Amino acid sequence: MAGKFGRGKSEGLLSGLVQDAFHGHRGSTEELLRSQLYPEVPPKEFHPFLAKMRRILKSIASADMDFNQLEAFLTAQTKKQGGITSNQAAVISKFWKSRKIKIESFMNQSHDNELRGLSWRVDDESQSRHSSQIHTPVAIVELEFGNSGQESEFLCLELDEVKVNQTLKRFSEVEETISTLMEPH
Incomplete structure (x- = not known):
């Protein structure tokens, strides 16, 4: 399954999840992400992968991890059964490091009430x-x-x-x- 969810499309998936979860753009639906990024993956395989990636992003964001904590967290995720691959961890790390400030800014704005x-x-x-x-x-x-x-x-x-x-x-x-x-x- 790791081959189906390779490095190239993972950044697009993460961007879609961020748009949905933190920016409030509800257009990044599961079916849209699957059809645009992973059309060859059946929905029953895509859904757990998407849920796992969403959980990981939310954990990183809600814990306000610094880069050392991020690396430790992602390493732990690669070692646990049903976790992520080292390639996926590298993509998440790169993605988070490049967008951390922007995502945190949107998170702070979303705490309206x-x-x-x-x-x-x-x-x-x-x-x-x-x-x-x-x-x-x-x-x-x-x-x-x-x-x-x-x-x-x-x-x-x-x-x-x-x-x-x-x-x-x-x-x-x-x-x-x-x-x-x-x-x-």
């Missing part, structure tokens, strides 16, 4: 349209959002037991999806 804080507590419902709901526990969740240098905005949520359970179920589904995506293929 980041979560600054989260607090929660459990209270008794003191007022309700239905008297049966008075004195039932509710979770109060307060989220603080904001841009750097600007005042925060707050979002306050009130969740009864059913909504708390639904939220926990959704978080479990998200956790399972992330675990599945992070498994080596």
Whole structure:
């Protein structure tokens, strides 16, 4: 499979992933990248390769790796089962080194409304349209959002037991999806 995903087209793939992930250009779809760069590779082989490259780029970007950390990280990726080839590591290294400042600049711009804080507590419902709901526990969740240098905005949520359970179920589904995506293929 390493021959199918050779050095020459990998830089184009990385550019497409950066356009999609960091610049917000959603035109670099998986099918477009595959058809333009790797038309000979079946989608079932291309998808795991693309996911792996996307994960690697996001790891490098989110960890804000310096060049020594980058080299150590890429070396580790070549040694793990299902990792990348040394040629792919060289392409990623060269690509990142030439575009690091530009990508970091776009990443900083994309943090428009980041979560600054989260607090929660459990209270008794003191007022309700239905008297049966008075004195039932509710979770109060307060989220603080904001841009750097600007005042925060707050979002306050009130969740009864059913909504708390639904939220926990959704978080479990998200956790399972992330675990599945992070498994080596």
